[in-house]
Amino acid sequence: MIKDRLASIGYQVVPFGEKADLGIINTCTVTREADTKCRKAIRQFVTKNPEAYTAVIGCYSQMGAAVIAEIQGVDLIVGNQDKFAVLEHVGQGKNERPLILRDRISPSDFSLSFVGDIPFDKRANLKVQDGCDFMCSFCIIPFARGRARSRDWENTLGEARAAAKRGIKELIFTGVNIGTFSNAGHDIVDLVDALNEIPDLLRVRISSIEPTTVPCGLYDRMADPSHCLLPYLHLPLQAGSDKVLQLMRRKYSMSKYRDYVREAMSHVPDLCLGTDIMVGFTGESEEDFEETCRYFLELPFAYTHVFPFSEREGTAVMKRDEGWIPIEERNRRCTHLRRLSEKKRYDFMAARLGQTAKVLLEDPRDGGFPGYTENYIRVRVPDPGHDIRNELVNVRLNKIRADWMEAEVL
Ligand code: SF4
Incomplete structure (x- = not known):
């Protein structure tokens, strides 16, 4: 902007x-x-x-x-x-x-001017929400971004329509706590339904959504192949141990989280489930960390982003005077979990070798056209000698290459 x-x-x-x-x-x-x-x-x-x-x-x-x-x-x-x-x-x-x-951040809902020049080709962000009221004990975001508030309904739709008119086919919702979107009597399910009515907008992806805020209606839309909402769910877990979840002041237990996952997987065929995990949180013992790794392997995750705990002045955890994990140990846990994540990502791709998928192609790179499948596998198809960017094509997934797949257009 x-x-x-x-x-x-x-x-x-x-x-x-x-x-x-x-x-x-x-x-x-x-x-x-x-x-x-x-x-x-x-x-x-x-x-x-x-x-x-x-x-x-x-x-x-x-x-x-x-x-x-x-x-x-x-x-x-x-x-x-x-x-x-x-x-x-x-x-x-x-x-x-x-x-x-550095004024106080207004708690009111907001409007934004439309973005004209999208910095990355064909997939654009649509900011729908900002701020958070959850106050997890490690997190500075509620202080840096203020209270949860939503973007004005008409202003949000206006930007989506304008983006579609410019040729944007996929929009990615961004915000801090997207599932709490609420404006003019509409919630996030209403929002994806309204976007579904925009003729040239083919795909909507939700970047990340807090586990306690996902309405079931979203799964129905993800499961419907004619709906623009893609079968992709990034559900931050943060820790797989009830003790650590409590210390973090997260709003769910492991048993609840497993229920959320079960519900999502049973509703949405071929869902890509991703997560965020924080390691080395104050009070996380070796056993707690192992429990997190066990759950990560057991649940049907396709990948996790892993972050070492980072002290932020002003957050609740800073008042604790015991259980601090040395930085080297936080980094070791990170490395270990990232390896497990690579394995899960490989397994997710391996299970789909030889299958067909729909991919929205982006700017050409390294002799091919990259893009994402609906369920978020990064693929690249060979350059056919003419411009195929921004086309939604059917491909066959042929070969795994590190964290992406070679594919051919059918
Ligand atoms: S971790 Fe997420 S849900 Fe928790 S306070 Fe930060 S932004 Fe809010």
């Missing part, structure tokens, strides 16, 4: 790393590593462009404005409430102390 706005008022937008008169750095603060990477990116920009005006926006600006203000060359720091209005403030604060705009 900011890039579109810049282009519309006459700026030439260049890739990060090239010389520029103005830098806008959008930041993340979800882990300590994210903070470090953001500071590095800011310093890189300022060093390459000492005369430029430098604005830093987003979650790290919201939470760490004082630290960012210490970085030489930063002119403007804007938190999440006003980040999309950043251009109104460009020019202020230069050569003095940086101007810091």
Whole structure:
């Protein structure tokens, strides 16, 4: 959105790393590593462009404005409430102390301007929600992003229609706690149904959804091949031990989580089930970790993303004074679980060798056209010598290559 706005008022937008008169750095603060990477990116920009005006926006600006203000060359720091209005403030604060705009985040539902220039080809994000009220004990997001709120119904549909008109065939819902979407009397099932009515929009994928918030109606839509909602469910587990789930203040037990999975698998044929697991959480013993690994192997997951626990000032877990796991041990657990995830991903693909699937093709790369199947297997088909990007094609899945599959168009 900011890039579109810049282009519309006459700026030439260049890739990060090239010389520029103005830098806008959008930041993340979800882990300590994210903070470090953001500071590095800011310093890189300022060093390459000492005369430029430098604005830093987003979650790290919201939470760490004082630290960012210490970085030489930063002119403007804007938190999440006003980040999309950043251009109104460009020019202020230069050569003095940086101007810091870090207002309280409004709890009201919101509208956004439509995105015109999608940075990656053919699959685009549709932001439907922001913020979270769940307050998991490790998580900084409710502080950085504010209370749960939803995007205005008409504004959301308007962007989806505009995207479809531009040729976008697949939209991916984004937000912090998407299952809590609620606006003008509509919930997330109403939203996928309304998107299903947009003629040229062929696919909708939900990026990640909290286990306690998935309405059964979503499974009916995923199971219906004529509905645009794809059979893909990313259901963050975080830990496979009831003790650790409680310490994390997650809203379910393992037995509940298993019920959710059973329900999803029984409703949706050929579902891709993915998850997130955090390892090395304060209080997670070796036995707790092994229990998590056992459940990960036992449940029908296709993969997991694995994150080492990262201390975030201001979160509830920081009050604990025992059970801290050394960083090396967190990393060891990460490596172990990532290996298990690779195996599960391989098994998921192996079970589908020789089968047919529908793939939406993206920009050509490495002599072929990549894309995703409906159930989220990354594939590549050979270049037929003419442009087939943005076509929805039937393929046969022929061969496993690391974490993707070779396929042929039928
Ligand atoms: S539900 Fe997700 S975003 Fe919300 S507090 Fe928990 S981990 Fe953070």
